[in-house]
Structure formats: structure tokens, C-alpha cells
Amino acid sequence: MTVSQDQRSTDRSGTEPDAIVIGAGFSGMYMLHRLRALGLSTVVLEAAEGVGGTWYWNRYPGARCDSESYYYSYSFSDELQQDWVWTERYPEQPEILRYLNHVADRFDLRRDIRFGTTVTRARFDETTDRWRLDSASGETWTARYLITAVGCLSAANIPRIPGLDTFEGQWFHTGRWPHEGVDFAGKRVGVVGTGSTGIQAIPVIAEQAAHLTVFQRTANYSVPARNGPLEDAALREIKADYPEIRRTQRASTNGHPFLISERSALEVSPQRRREIYESAWKVGGLRFRACFQDLLTDKAANDTASDFIRSKIRETVRDPDTAATLTPTDHPFATKRPPIDTHYFETYNRDNVSLVDVRRTPIEEITPRGVRTGQDVHELDCLVFATGFDALTGPLLGIDIRGTGGRSLGEKWAEGPKTYLGLQVAGFPNMFTITGPGSPSVLTNMPTAIEQHVDWIARTIDHMRGHRLVRMEASEQAEAEWGEHVNEVANRTLLPMASSSWYLGANVPGKPRIFMPYAGGFAYYAGRCDEVADAGYPGFAFA
Ligand code: FAD
Ligand code: N01
Numbered sequence: 094m095t096v097s098q099d100q101r102s103t104d105r106s107g108t109e110p111d112a113i114v115i116g117a118g119f120s121g122m123y124m125l126h127r128l129r130a131l132g133l134s135t136v137v138l139e140a141a142e143g144v145g146g147t148w149y150w151n152r153y154p155g156a157r158c159d160s161e162s163y164y165y166s167y168s169f170s171d172e173l174q175q176d177w178v179w180t181e182r183y184p185e186q187p188e189i190l191r192y193l194n195h196v197a198d199r200f201d202l203r204r205d206i207r208f209g210t211t212v213t214r215a216r217f218d219e220t221t222d223r224w225r226l227d228s229a230s231g232e233t234w235t236a237r238y239l240i241t242a243v244g245c246l247s248a249a250n251i252p253r254i255p256g257l258d259t260f261e262g263q264w265f266h267t268g269r270w271p272h273e274g275v276d277f278a279g280k281r282v283g284v285v286g287t288g289s290t291g292i293q294a295i296p297v298i299a300e301q302a303a304h305l306t307v308f309q310r311t312a313n314y315s316v317p318a319r320n321g322p323l324e325d326a327a328l329r330e331i332k333a334d335y336p337e338i339r340r341t342q343r344a345s346t347n348g349h350p351f352l353i354s355e356r357s358a359l360e361v362s363p364q365r366r367r368e369i370y371e372s373a374w375k376v377g378g379l380r381f382r383a384c385f386q387d388l389l390t391d392k393a394a395n396d397t398a399s400d401f402i403r404s405k406i407r408e409t410v411r412d413p414d415t416a417a418t419l420t421p422t423d424h425p426f427a428t429k430r431p432p433i434d435t436h437y438f439e440t441y442n443r444d445n446v447s448l449v450d451v452r453r454t455p456i457e458e459i460t461p462r463g464v465r466t467g468q469d470v471h472e473l474d475c476l477v478f479a480t481g482f483d484a485l486t487g488p489l490l491g492i493d494i495r496g497t498g499g500r501s502l503g504e505k506w507a508e509g510p511k512t513y514l515g516l517q518v519a520g521f522p523n524m525f526t527i528t529g530p531g532s533p534s535v536l537t538n539m540p541t542a543i544e545q546h547v548d549w550i551a552r553t554i555d556h557m558r559g560h561r562l563v564r565m566e567a568s569e570q571a572e573a574e575w576g577e578h579v580n581e582v583a584n585r586t587l588l589p590m591a592s593s594s595w596y597l598g599a600n601v602p603g604k605p606r607i608f609m610p611y612a613g614g615f616a617y618y619a620g621r622c623d624e625v626a627d628a629g630y631p632g633f634a635f636a
Pocket of ligand 2: 157158159160246252253285286287288289290291293308309310311430451456479480481482535593595600
């Protein structure tokens with residue numbers, strides 16, 4: 094990008110830029126960078142007071158990524174990946190946020206980002222083929238292109254439990270954590286939720302609190318993270334190897350720099366299988382999923398991994414009743430997003446930790462003094478909701494988006510999200526959704542998926558400008574065919590078997606049950622997007 098191109102985009106930005114991006118996390122920041130390079134004036138509207146998205150909001154104790162640092166990062170700038178020094182295998186939230194702030198400074202992004210700006214409405218004007226956006230504070234913008242970079246996991250899911258407003262202690266959602274932190278010393282703390290977030294936060298809160306009560310609805314599988322410092326020599330090796338690492342990520346199923354083994358879990362002897370699992374358990378992290386090719390497609394194969402983890406839970410947790418409660422039985426391993434942990438199961442051996450099975454005895458209400466399950470009131474000073482997000486569709490439906498004919502996205506998606514390639518929605522011209530439903534998004538290492546989407550959108554907008562096209566819209570037919578394909582691919586896997594999964598929308602009462610991400614694999618999907626662009630965009634109509 095030349096300085097003059099960059100300067101030109103600034104001069105033309107304002108309330109009528111060429112493009113508006115909503116969100117300034119990994120997605121929105123890179124989208125801004127790419128659009129500027131194309132010479133488009135671009136404004137990013139961001140509700141938070143800083144960049145970072147997920148890493149701005151999720152400041153709970155123990156928050157860190159579980160993709161490994163060296164590849165949970167942008168690949169678009171070799172100078173950036175060579176210069177930045179990661180300190181740990183899985184860096185903590187402050188380090189990731191520092192990285193994203195560094196990116197914002199390094200590429201001079203802030204001057205086109207309007208912080209503290211929540212977009213409430215977006216309307217497509219069919220007479221001008223432009224989007225008009227309104228913010229909560231009453232400001233208005235119009236732009237030819239609208240790119241949503243609102244995140245898949247950014248709308249906090251706070252359960253509607255009767256009595257929450259009467260609680261006399263403090264309560265928090267992990268995805269809206271106070272910036273000044275929370276002092277749990279000497280406090281009786283409750284945590285609701287044992288997903289990836291709960292599993293990270295529980296061991297850290299247990300060390301700080303006088304007593305911790307965990308309210309568990311669904312027992313979860315977890316594999317040790319085996320975090321540790323990234324030594325200089327290892328980092329040097331990674332940096333020298335980046336071209337290959339990035340190539341492998343793009344050629345993989347999940348955007349990670351390792352490939353899933355080609356062998357079946359059922360083709361090796363039980364002893365050999367155990368050795369393979371033991372060795373993956375020692376290495377730790379998400380690679381455990383890659384031990385065998387059929388863990389997500391063959392129930393009998395999956396049973397071997399599920400049983401292995403169950404045996405580890407029984408070995409680790411001293412009290413047999415607690416171990417039994419912590420042992421997942423209602424879904425196969427990795428059909429819900431698999432967490433990784435640091436001393437999660439060990440935490441239940443502490444004297445100051447108790448576990449309440451709220452599937453057996455549901456939470457009835459929150460009282461001024463604590464949480465009531467059945468006849469028991471668990472007295473608490475602080476209550477932490479690690480209850481996840483209204484995933485994928487929540488952040489988009491949080492905005493009143495209206496396309497052609499004034500039709501709202503909410504109406505269009507009443508029975509579940511419909512998209513073409515997870516990139517566009519029929520009836521919503523010139524709107525692009527980064528990591529939207531129907532794309533691999535949350536089933537991948539997300540920066541890989543984000544870069545692929547941003548590059549495709551940038552290429553497409555460049556195509557439109559090069560051909561003097563002002564309007565692009567997915568066809569209903571292409572959208573319907575893609576929807577069928579997304580469904581069919583999910584049904585070839587075990588993923589839909591986890592009936593309480595947020596992949597299916599099952600964690601939010603009343604949300605349509607439909608498997609939302611694309612399970613056909615990142616590399617296949619990216620190839621398909623490229624084919625569509627190379628072939629002149631079949632399935633899209635231009636004007
Ligand atoms: P986000 O980072 O969610 O950013 C979206 C932004 O849009 C937010 O800043 C939000 O404020 C803004 N926004 C939304 N709606 C509006 C509106 N109406 N008006 C204005 N602004 C709006 N993924 C991995 O691949 N590996 C990991 O290890 C990993 N760890 C994670 C850990 C946690 C705790 C969580 C919650 C998620 C994790 N993820 C991980 C997923 C993570 O969300 C993505 O990796 C990535 O950060 C998403 O970036 P994004 O820019 O697309 O969205
Ligand atoms: O949310 P979740 P999360 N009463 O939805 C329970 C990413 N992430 O924030 O399973 C009682 O997974 C709910 O129970 P159930 C990652 O993609 C990544 O933990 O619905 N319990 C579940 O136990 C992840 O998957 C990282 O029965 C209630 C928990 O709350 C995604 O974000 C770290 C309840 C929610 O689990 C979301 O993870 C953190 C209720 N009313 C997050 N409502 C890393 O990569 C919900 N629950 C490290």
C-alpha cells in the first residue's frame with residue numbers, strides 16, 4: 094500500500110465512505126487494511142472503546158486462546174509475524190490484546206475506526222444501491238458496501254433466571270468482564286457453566302476465592318493444554334518455517350498447522366490406540382482431535398477417544414461421585430467445541446471447591462443471598478456466568494438489518510440462518526458477512542478463516558469496481574443449494590449429536606435448531622470460494 098493511496102482513503106472517509114465495516118476485532122481490522130489498499134474510503138464502527146473484539150471483552154481470570162500463539166495470528170504480513178514475539182504456547186488475553194493493538198498502530202488503523210459506536214440499524218436503499226447505518230447515539234452513515242465483522246461469539250448469553258435482579262452480591266458475564274478486574278479474595282463465588290470459558294476460569298478462581306461452587310449442566314471433555322513459555326530457539330524455528338506453517342494451515346480441515354491423521358481409530362490394536370492417545374495427552378492441546386481420521390464421523394471410533402478421556406477424569410478426580418458427575422455421557426467427544434485446560438479436573442480435589450449438578454437439580458431461582466437449586470440455597474458473594482454466547486446469528490440479529498423491500502434479516506432467518514457460502518444473504522445486496530453462518534468459522538482456527546473471507550471480499554469488491562458494478566446479490570437458488578449442502582455435510586458427521594451444542598443454537602431458548610457452521614473442511618471450502626470467483630461469480634447477480 095502506498096502512502097498516497099492511504100491518504101486518499103482518509104480524505105474521503107466520513108459519513109459517506111465507500112465501505113463501512115462493523116467491528117474492530119481480527120476481522121474488521123484486516124478488512125479495513127485490505128480495503129484501504131484497494132483505495133476505498135472505509136469507516137469501521139465499533140461498540141467498544143478499543144480494538145480487539147473478543148480480546149477486548151473477555152478479560153475473565155484465565156482467559157487465553159487455545160489455538161497456539163504462533164498461528165493464532167495474522168499471516169498477511171511477513172514483517173509482522175517475524176517481528177512479533179509471543180511468550181507462551183497459549184498467550185493470555187492481555188498479550189493477545191497487546192498484539193492486536195500493535196497491529197492497529199503498525200498499520201495506522203485507528204484513524205478510520207469510530208470507537209464507542211454501536212450500530213443499531215442498517216437499511217439498503219434501492220434507489221442509490223447504498224446502505225444507510227444508524228448508531229445508538231443517533232449518528233448516520235451511508236456506504237456502497239457493508240461488511241459485518243461483528244464476530245461469532247460476541248453477543249453474551251445471560252440466562253434469564255428468575256430473581257437475578259434481587260441478588261445482593263456482584264454478578265458478571267465472562268464476555269463482559271470489568272476492565273479493573275474482580276477481587277475474589279475471601280469471597281464465596283459461584284460459576285455457572287463448564288464450556289471452554291468455565292473450564293479456563295474455574296481453576297484460577299478456585300485459587301483466589303474462599304470457596305467456589307461450580308454449577309454444571311453438561312459435563313464436558315477436556316484435554317490438558319500443557320501451556321508453557323515459548324523458548325527463543327523454538328520461536329526462531331517457527332519464524333523460519335512460517336511459509337510452510339501457513340501453507341499447512343490453508344490446506345487443512347480446521348485451519349491449524351497440523352493435519353488430521355489418515356488412520357482409523359478402529360484399524361489399530363487397543364494397546365496401540367491407547368499409546369497414541371497417551372502420547373497426544375502428554376503433548377496436550379487441540380491436536381488430540383487429530384489422532385485419528387474418523388473421530389468425528391464414526392461413533393465407534395469416537396467412543397475410543399471419549400472413553401479414554403473419561404478414564405483420565407476418573408484417574409484425576411479423587412472423589413468417585415464428583416468424578417462421575419464430571420464425566421460426560423450425553424454427547425461424543427468434540428461434537429461440542431472441545432476445551433483444553435490447565436488443572437481443570439484437579440481443581441475438584443481442592444477443599445474449597447464444590448460441584449452442583451444442575452441437570453439433576455436445576456437452578457430454580459436466584460435469591461438475594463445466592464442460588465437456589467431444589468431445596469438448597471448456595472450462598473454467594475459473587476456469581477459468574479460462563480454461559481457463552483448467542484453464537485453466529487446473535488450479533489447480526491442484534492442489529493435491525495433490512496434489505497430489499499424493507500425485509501428484515503430477523504424475518505428472513507426466522508427458521509434459521511440462510512446464506513450463500515456464509516458470505517452473502519439473498520435480499521441483502523452489497524452486504525458481506527465475515528465468518529457468517531454457513532462458513533467454516535468457529536470450526537477452524539479463526540484467524541485463518543477470517544483472512545480467507547477478507548481476501549475474498551476484497552477481491553470481489555475490486556472486481557465490482559473494475560467492472561463498474563454497483564450492486565451484488567446472492568441468488569435465492571444458490572443460497573438454498575448452499576444451505577442444503579451445509580446441512581448434508583453436517584449430517585455426515587457426528588457433530589449434530591450434541592443436542593445441547595451452541596453450534597446448533599441449542600444454548601439459547603427459542604433459537605431455531607440448525608447446524609450453523611460449515612463442516613466440510615476449511616481447505617475444501619476456500620477452494621470452492623475461489624472457484625466461484627474464478628468462474629465469474631455464478632450464484633450472484635450483479636448490476
Ligand atoms: P470479534 O473479535 O468478536 O469482534 C467483533 C467486534 O464487533 C466486537 O468488538 C464487537 O464489539 C463489535 N460489534 C458487534 N456488534 C456490533 C454493533 N452492532 N455495533 C458496533 N460494533 C459491534 N478462536 C480461535 O480460533 N482460537 C482460539 O483459541 C479462540 N479463543 C477464544 C477465546 C474466547 C474467550 C472467545 C470468546 C473466543 C475465542 N475464539 C478463538 C473465537 C474468537 O472469537 C475469534 O478467534 C476472533 O477473535 C474473532 O474475531 P472477529 O473480529 O471476527 O470478532
Ligand atoms: O460457552 P459455552 P463458553 N444454566 O456455550 C452452561 C470459544 N472460547 O463461553 O452445555 C446452567 O461453550 C452450558 O451448559 P450446556 C469457544 O469456541 C474459546 O464456554 O448448554 N448452565 C455450558 O456448560 C467456545 O466453545 C476459548 O448444558 C448454563 C456453559 O454454560 C465458545 O467460545 C475460551 C445455562 C456455556 O458454554 C463459547 O464458550 C473460551 C443455564 N441457564 C471460549 N446456560 C479458547 O479457545 C448455559 N449454561 C481458550
